[in-house]
Structures are given as C-alpha cells and as structure tokens.
Amino acid sequence: MGGVRNKTSILLLAVGHACVDIYQGAVAALIPFFVAERDYTYAVASGIVLAASLLSSVAQPLFGVLTDRWAMPWLLPVSTLLGGVGIALSGLSGSYGLTLFFVAVSGIGVAAYHPESARVARKAGQGSHSAMSWFSLGGNIGFALAPLMVSAAIGHGSLRWTPVLVLPALAGAALCVPVLRMLARPRTGTAKTQVPPGADDVASFVRLSLAVVFRSVVFTGLSTFISLYAQQRMQGSTTAGTAALFLLFLGGAAGSVLGGFLANRYNRVRVCRWSYLLSIAAVTGVIHTPGPAMFLFVALTSAGLYVPFSLQVTLGQDYLPSRIGTASGITLGLTVSIGGLVSPLLGHLADTTSLRTALTPLIAMPALSWLLFRTLPEPTTPTRTATPTPTPTPTSASASASAQQAAHPRAADEQCPCCRAERAGCQKATS
Numbered sequence: 001m002g003g004v005r006n007k008t009s010i011l012l013l014a015v016g017h018a019c020v021d022i023y024q025g026a027v028a029a030l031i032p033f034f035v036a037e038r039d040y041t042y043a044v045a046s047g048i049v050l051a052a053s054l055l056s057s058v059a060q061p062l063f064g065v066l067t068d069r070w071a072m073p074w075l076l077p078v079s080t081l082l083g084g085v086g087i088a089l090s091g092l093s094g095s096y097g098l099t100l101f102f103v104a105v106s107g108i109g110v111a112a113y114h115p116e117s118a119r120v121a122r123k124a125g126q127g128s129h130s131a132m133s134w135f136s137l138g139g140n141i142g143f144a145l146a147p148l149m150v151s152a153a154i155g156h157g158s159l160r161w162t163p164v165l166v167l168p169a170l171a172g173a174a175l176c177v178p179v180l181r182m183l184a185r186p187r188t189g190t191a192k193t194q195v196p197p198g199a200d201d202v203a204s205f206v207r208l209s210l211a212v213v214f215r216s217v218v219f220t221g222l223s224t225f226i227s228l229y230a231q232q233r234m235q236g237s238t239t240a241g242t243a244a245l246f247l248l249f250l251g252g253a254a255g256s257v258l259g260g261f262l263a264n265r266y267n268r269v270r271v272c273r274w275s276y277l278l279s280i281a282a283v284t285g286v287i288h289t290p291g292p293a294m295f296l297f298v299a300l301t302s303a304g305l306y307v308p309f310s311l312q313v314t315l316g317q318d319y320l321p322s323r324i325g326t327a328s329g330i331t332l333g334l335t336v337s338i339g340g341l342v343s344p345l346l347g348h349l350a351d352t353t354s355l356r357t358a359l360t361p362l363i364a365m366p367a368l369s370w371l372l373f374r375t376l377p378e379p380t381t382p383t384r385t386a387t388p389t390p391t392p393t394p395t396s397a398s399a400s401a402s403a404q405q406a407a408h409p410r411a412a413d414e415q416c417p418c419c420r421a422e423r424a425g426c427q428k429a430t431s
Contacts, residue, residue: 009124010131012179013117014138016080019172020113021139023083023106025146025249026165027052028223030090032241033150035228037159038094042225042355046347049224051100052107053340059111064329067116073180075116077173082109084169091159118313118328120179133260136310140252142168147227147245155238204376205319209330211372212312213338215276218283218365219305220339221346223248226286226298229355233294244298251302252309259307267378268315272308276373279304279366287359304366318379 031045066072086106090099118135125131149168154161226248227241234240255275262271282304285297316331317324350358 006124006126006131009179009182010121010134012175013121013124014135016076016172016175016179017117017135017138018142018145019168019175020080020083020110020117021142022146022149022168023087023165024052024110025143025223026087026150027103027106028227029147029150029242029245030087030159030162031224032227032231032238033091033154033159034099038096042228042347042350043344044096044347046224046343048099048103049220049340049343051103052110053220053338053343054107055104056107056111057338057341059108060114060332061326061329063112064115064323064325064327067119067325067329068323071119072116073120073176073184075112076120076176076180079109079112079116080172080176081169082106083113084109084166084172088163088166088169091154091162114332115325115329118317118332119325122314122317122324122328124179130260130264132314133256133263133310136313137253137256140249140256140306140309143252144246144249146249147242151242155242200322201319201377201379204379205316205327205330207372207375208312208315208319211272211276211369211376212331214365214368214372215305215308215312216339217342218279218339218362220343221359221362222283222286222301224340224343225346225350225355225359229359230294232355233290234292244295247295247298248302251299252306255303255306256310258303259309259311262307263311268311269373269376269378272311272315273370273373275304275307276366276370280363280370283363283366287356287363308369315376315379 027049031048034040034048035042035045063075067075083106086102086104086109090102090106093099093102118132121132121135125135149165153164223245227245230244231237231241259271259275279301282297282300286294286301289297313328313331316327320327346358
C-alpha cells in the first residue's frame with residue numbers, strides 16, 4: 001500500500017511541478033510579445049528575465065535553509081499561487097517598472113516552491129533517482145507548455161489577456177492538498193526506514209554548483225532569445241519562434257526520464273559527462289546550422305541539457321546529506337536562476353552586433369560543465385536500515401504448540417506418521 005501511495009504522491013507532485021514551472025517558461029515566452037507590443041530593445045526585454053531571475057536566485061537558497069530547519073509544506077500551495085498571480089498581472093500595466101515588479105513576484109513564488117517540493121519529492125520517492133526524474137519531468141513539461149499556453153492566451157490579442165495565465169496556478173495549488181495529506185498520514189504495517197546521514201562533501205558540491213551555473217547560462221540564454229532568433233532565420237515567422245521555444249522545453253521531458261533510466265544503469269556523474277559532450281555539438285548546430293535543420297539541433301540541445309537536470313539535484317542532495325533543503329535550493333534555484341543574470345549582457349551584445357554573435361559564446365558553457373564533471377566522484381548512497389517491528393507476545397496456546405514442536409526431533413514438514421495422531425499417542429513425544 002505504501003508503494004501505491006508513493007507513486008500517487010510523485011505523480012501529483014510532478015503535475016504540480018508542471019503548473020509552477022509553466023511560469024518560469026512563460027517569462028521567456030512573453031518576451032517576443034513585449035518586444036512587438038511595447039517596442040522594447042533586446043537589452044530592455046532581457047531585463048524582464050533578469051527580474052524573474054535575480055530575486056529567485058537569492059531567495060531559493062534562503063528558502064532551502066529554512067526548509068532544512070523546519071518542514072513547511074504550506075509553502076507548496078502558497079508559492080504556486082504567488083508564481084501564477086505575478087505572471088497574470090505582468091501584462092496589465094504599460095509601466096516597465098510594474099512589469100518588472102510583477103515578474104519578480106512570480107520569481108519569488110517559484111523560488112519558494114522548489115526547495116520544499118524537492119524535499120517532499122525525495123521523501124515520497126525514498127531517495128530514488130527514477131522518482132526524482134519523474135518529479136523533474138513534470139517541471140520540464142510545464143516549461144514546454146508555457147509557449148503554447150502564452151501563444152493561445154495572447155497570441156491573437158494583446159498582453160491584457162495575461163490574467164488567463166493564472167489558471168495553472170489554481171490547479172497546482174489544489175493538487176498540493178492531497179499530496180500533503182497522504183504524506184502526513186501515518187503508514188501502518190511497514191517498518192520505519194532510517195537513512196543515517198553521511199558526511200558532507202562540500203568541495204564536490206561547490207564544483208557541481210559551478211557546473212550547473214554554466215548549464216544555466218546556456219539554457220537561459222537560448223530560452224530568452226531562441227524564439228527571436230528562429231523568427232529571424234525563418235523570415236519573421238512567429239510560428240517558427242514558438243516552435244523553437246517549444247522544442248527547447250519539450251526535449252527536457254524526454255531528457256529527464258532518460259536521465260533517470262541511464263543513472264540506474266550506469267552512474268550519475270558518467271551520464272552527465274556524456275550529456276554535456278553532446279550539448280557542445282548541439283548548441284553549435286543551433287547557432288550555426290542554416291535552415292530548418294536548426295530545429296533538430298534545438299531538440300538535441302534540450303535533451304543534452306536536461307538529461308543531467310534531475311541527476312544534479314540528487315547529486316547535490318547526496319553531497320550535502322545533512323542539508324537537503326539547502327542543496328535543493330542551490331541546485332534547483334540559485335545555480336539555475338543565475339543564468340538570467342547573463343541575459344542582459346547577451347541582449348546588449350545583440351543590440352550592438354547581432355543575435356548570432358551574442359549567442360556564439362554559449363557554446364563554451366557545456367564544455368565548462370563537462371570539465372567540472374570530470375573532477376566529480378559518484379557519491380555513495382547511505383544504507384537504509386529498517387527498524388524491526390516488535391515481535392508480538394505469544395499466547396499460551398501458541399507457546400504450548402511451539403514447545404511441543406521443539407520437543408519433537410523432526411521439522412514440521414518431515415513429520416512421521418505417528419505424529420498425525422494426537423501427541424499423547426506419539427511414542428517419541430512421550431519418551
């Protein structure tokens with residue numbers, strides 16, 4: 001029964017994760033509409049990505065520290081609503097300052113969600129790599145759905161339709177309630193499993209965090225500008241821009257599940273190395289391959305960057321086993337959101353040169369991640385020790401039967417014919 005409960009909890013957490021990460025993807029999906037409707041430059045538009053990333057980068061580790069000290073399951077529905085409300089209000093005012101404020105509010109909501117949700121997912125999945133990959137899959141699907149949802153909501157209207165985007169947040173907040181009830185319910189008939197925390201490997205965690213930072217820079221840079229870049233390459237087609245962003249996010253769905261499968265077959269560090277090697281070639285293809293072939297490289301880039309995603313989360317948790325919330329806040333938060341800090345620099349470079357020139361330095365980012373992963377060890381997973389269930393006190397009848405069986409020289413499945421009668425008639429028992 002516990003296994004069914006765990007799978008149901010992971011499924012609901014994954015769907016809730018999708019509802020939250022829609023709003024991370026929505027920021028990038030809204031950029032072309034802000035540029036078209038408000039005539040923003042690349043640098044000004046990338047400032048919106050910065051607003052979503054800056055506070056989120058600072059807030060997620062802080063929320064991670066808090067969740068290490070206190071369980072805060074109420075954060076899940078509250079932060080989900082906050083993420084949705086911020087994006088819903090971002091298009092209502094023509095003021096650039098208010099737009100930045102509302103996007104920042106959404107970023108704080110997303111920041112509050114991830115450390116606690118990762119802790120809850122690890123608890124529900126009992127530390128399983130596959131369970132964490134399914135949880136991450138939900139977030140990746142949310143990313144992938146964001147450009148489609150934004151295009152459907154405001155593609156044929158204006159930014160004043162952004163309030164429609166609050167609907168996933170309402171659904172996600174509602175899904176949090178049954179998950180928290182299931183995990184809070186005491187389990188009967190199973191022994192408690194205790195995992196003694198190992199020693200923290202801070203040096204490895206720092207190197208892992210730097211690798212995730214470089215991944216974040218390339219992914220955030222592409223997600224900010226890939227839609228505009230595809231439009232340029234496809235003679236101004238807005239459909240091409242939406243398709244490119246959708247592919248960049250959708251490939252993460254396959255990548256996350258594939259990462260969990262490969263990690264169970266090989267080890268996480270090796271799988272991450274392979275993925276970053278693939279990403280070097282894929283990002284090069286996105287930027288420099290002409291024509292529609294670019295879309296194939298967008299999909300390969302997405303898979304290459306997303307295979308390590310959930311594996312990096314569990315690696316961080318295993319490198320810092322005494323501070324799960326802090327590890328989750330950094331690997332899911334600070335190091336992921338920090339890529340948004342680079343977006344204004346790319347936007348300024350694109351304004352002064354071209355988008356292709358601005359995106360070319362991103363090729364070096366997965367190479368740096370690969371080099372850092374070459375220095376990382378695969379952490380040993382702590383052994384789970386089961387607390388034995390108390391042995392019930394035998395009743396007088398069962399005690400008498402046990403004594404009689406012990407007095408007989410043969411096992412129960414080797415009884416002699418005389419034992420099939422009453423024990424009083426057995427000569428061996430009475431001798």
